[in-house]
Amino acid sequence: MSNAEEKPLAPSPSDAFHDHCNMEQKECLDNCTILYHFASNDLHKFSILHQVFGACNVLKLVQNLPSDQRVDAINSMVYEASIRLQDPEFGCAGIIQRLQHQISDLESQITATEAKLQKTRSQQEQLLASIPGFNNLFNPTISTSLNDADYDDEE
Numbered sequence: 001m002s003n004a005e006e007k008p009l010a011p012s013p014s015d016a017f018h019d020h021c022n023m024e025q026k027e028c029l030d031n032c033t034i035l036y037h038f039a040s041n042d043l044h045k046f047s048i049l050h051q052v053f054g055a056c057n058v059l060k061l062v063q064n065l066p067s068d069q070r071v072d073a074i075n076s077m078v079y080e081a082s083i084r085l086q087d088p089e090f091g092c093a094g095i096i097q098r099l100q101h102q103i104s105d106l107e108s109q110i111t112a113t114e115a116k117l118q119k120t121r122s123q124q125e126q127l128l129a130s131i132p133g134f135n136n137l138f139n140p141t142i143s144t145s146l147n148d149a150d151y152d153d154e155e
Helices: 013-023 039-051 054-062 067-086 092-132 132-139 146-154
Strands: none
Touching: 039 067, 054 067, 067 092, 067 132
């Protein structure tokens, strides 16, 4: 198959953005505000943004931000758009809600475990107290330390 017979390539996300500029009858510059923030191998991120939020909306948001905040904003929007594709109803809010529910469940488990531990310790103390002489076996009141006087008696 020659090059002329090969299938045409699908339009790249950058082409989609530039097509959007043309539809809006806006001049699309070489130093495009949006595409500048995407590496050539990350243009799929732009297509996700365009699919979920629309290129025009992303452009408006990014243009209104100080330049030092644009990268973080775009990364946040890409994350939100990716999650929104997975969970169209709740997006990131759904993830946050599930995580808060997990935290609540874990806190309940910790509280229950602490109560069981306290109950077990109490039962252990009661059991040990019921054994006659138990405290004397492990906590003798007679000193077992040797001092110089003990050595003098043996000589």
